[in-house]
Amino acid sequence: MRRVLLVTGASAGIGAATARLAATRDYDLVLNYNSDHAGAETVAEAARNAGARTLICQADVGDPDQITRMYHQIDAEFGRLDALVNNAGVVDRSARVTEFSHDRLRRMFDINVIGAMLVAKEAVLRMQAGGKGGAIVNISSAAARLGSAGQYVDYAASKAAIDTFTKGLSDELARENIRVNSVRPGLIETDIHAKGGEPGRAKRLAATVPMQRTGSADEVADAILYLLSDAASYVTGSILEVTGGR
Numbered sequence: 553m554r555r556v557l558l559v560t561g562a563s564a565g566i567g568a569a570t571a572r573l574a575a576t577r578d579y580d581l582v583l584n585y586n587s588d589h590a591g592a593e594t595v596a597e598a599a600r601n602a603g604a605r606t607l608i609c610q611a612d613v614g615d616p617d618q619i620t621r622m623y624h625q626i627d628a629e630f631g632r633l634d635a636l637v638n639n640a641g642v643v644d645r646s647a648r649v650t651e652f653s654h655d656r657l658r659r660m661f662d663i664n665v666i667g668a669m670l671v672a673k674e675a676v677l678r679m680q681a682g683g684k685g686g687a688i689v690n691i692s693s694a695a696a697r698l699g700s701a702g703q704y705v706d707y708a709a710s711k712a713a714i715d716t717f718t719k720g721l722s723d724e725l726a727r728e729n730i731r732v733n734s735v736r737p738g739l740i741e742t743d744i745h746a747k748g749g750e751p752g753r754a755k756r757l758a759a760t761v762p763m764q765r766t767g768s769a770d771e772v773a774d775a776i777l778y779l780l781s782d783a784a785s786y787v788t789g790s791i792l793e794v795t796g797g798r
Contacts, residue, residue: 554604556630557780558582560613560671561640563591565742566691569769570637570776575599577777581606582626582633584613584640613640613667614659623674632682635780636675638668638690641710646703657706664710669717676721676730685729687780690718694738694795711736715791722789731788733779738795740767762797 557574561567563585571581572595581604585592589610596606607629611618626633641664644656672688679686692715695708715734722732739754739761754766775794778784 554578554580555634556580556582556626556632557635557637558584558626558633558671558675559637559639560584560668561586562595563588566737566740566769566772566776567637567639568595569773570639571595572598572602573770573773573777574780575602575604575606577781579635580604580630582622582630583608584611584622586610586612586640612663613671614662615667616670619667619670619674623678627678633675633678634682634684634686636672636686636688637776637780638671638688638714640667640671641691643704643707648702649705652706660706660710661713664707665713665717668714672717672721672732676725679730680728685731687784688721688730688732689776689779690714690732690734691776692718692734692736692791694736694793694798696736698798718791719789726788731779731784733784733787733790733792735772735775735779736791736793736795737772738767738793738798740769740772740794742769760798761795765796767794767796 557579559567559571562571562583571583581599583592583596592608596608599606609622609625611622613619693711696711696715700708718732718734739757741754758766772794775792
């Protein structure tokens with residue numbers, strides 16, 4: 553029987569790559585997006601062509617009511633949830649800490665931290681109810697340990713919070729056969745850099761990577777699918793770096 557996987561932020565980048573790969577690994581999919589409906593539809597079509605049953609759910613994970621609505625849709629369509637990739641997140645324009653506003657920080661942490669926690673909470677409740685456990689992969693960032701000075705210190709701090717959340721939640725759930733891990737992508741070629749105002753950022757910084765190149769969303773997706781799989785059955789509370797050594 554195909555397992556049911558929720559991918560947040562599934563319309564582009566790492567989320568889209570993860571969903572497309574998961575469809576080939578016997579997962580049915582819940583594809584969450586906030587604003588890019590066309591992107592979500594494109595991913596859903598690819599997933600259906602790979603044999604997956606798909607459900608597209610529009611929801612801003614920074615809004616608790618929309619998270620609740622999304623899970624009601626999942627319950628109605630599938631009646632269970634076996635896995636979660638907690639991927640939805642935002643960056644902002646490069647700025648120094650002295651330039652940050654409360655509104656910027658509120659948006660960053662509402663989506664990247666509080667939203668991720670609430671999405672995970674609802675996933676855990678369903679994994680517990682099913683009695684079979686499950687797997688969660690939270691998407692962090694190498695920024696969590698690099699700090700991103702002069703660029704995205706707030707983003708880096710939000711991802712450091714995700715690493716701590718991953719460890720704490722994994723310890724809470726280890727006896728319930730629910731595994732929780734995180735992946736830290738490095739310089740990956742996705743449109744997140746353009747959303748932060750620097751579309752050429754990844755290529756510009758590629759020389760700082762020991763492997764001397766950027767990574768792809770597909771390479772991150774491979775790591776995520778490993779952590780979701782039975783091949784990682786004794787892995788929980790771990791952070792997997794996908795950074796080219798950076």
